[in-house]
Amino acid sequence: MFLPGFRDLVRSPWVTILEELKMRGGCSIPVLAEVMEMSYMGVKKHCEDLLELGYLQRSRVPRTEVGRPEVMYRLSPKAEAFFPQAGTHFSLALLTQIKELFGNNAPEKLLFQYFSDLQEQWQGRMHRAKSLVEKATLLVSLREKEGCLTRCTYDAKLGFRIEEFHHPMAAIFEAYPVATTFETRMIENLMGTKIERREVSGSRHGPARIEYLIHTL
DSSP states (O other): OOOTTHHHHSOHHHHHHHHHHHHHSOEEHHHHHHHHTOOHHHHHHHHHHHHHTTSEEEEEEOOSSSSSOEEEEEEOGGGGGGSOOSOHHHHHHHHHHHHHHHOTTHHHHHHHHHHHHHHHHHHHHHTTOOSHHHHHHHHHHHHHHTTOEEEEEEETTTEEEEEEEEOTTHHHHHHOTHHHHHHHHHHHHHHTSOEEEEEEOOBTTBOOEEEEEEOOO
16 A cells, blocks of 8 residues: 555556565566566566666576576665555554653653754764755755755845745644754754744745744854
């Protein structure tokens, strides 16, 4: 089962190939062509496209009978992102259970530790950036890998800032607002300057978003 909406956005043969490889572990073009009722070259083209994009891996396996090694395709680690993992509902349920077991402050302590660990994990990479612009650009890249949709932007009135349009922990922030403070402190520590987090409601001038204003540049 793919993430909701995935099937509507990608080519149907790609979905079938990814599903078959997920279930089989690995597969050759002739087998896939038979399952999909497509030509050998048609299936091979789709597999090579997915390979080029980094979603498949290719290897050669010796045949049991005489002949050239058989080319096999399997999913790459990158493709695993298409299949649902334990997400927001699980995380919220877990935090509720932690609260019941260890007290009202336990979820906040756990979230504080999460952002402290994330800061430590990213700190080494942030040291490579010299200016605040470089730091913000690198931070956006790191946050995008965590599932955020963000960008750096500048205008004469507001100055330099990071805009965030999606955060995978949004529901958790709603249930535990103090977590936004933990994240903002993490960003301040990584950037090395004061950061102001501001929630912007959607309007005709733009979508709802979070703005992180960088006070010193």
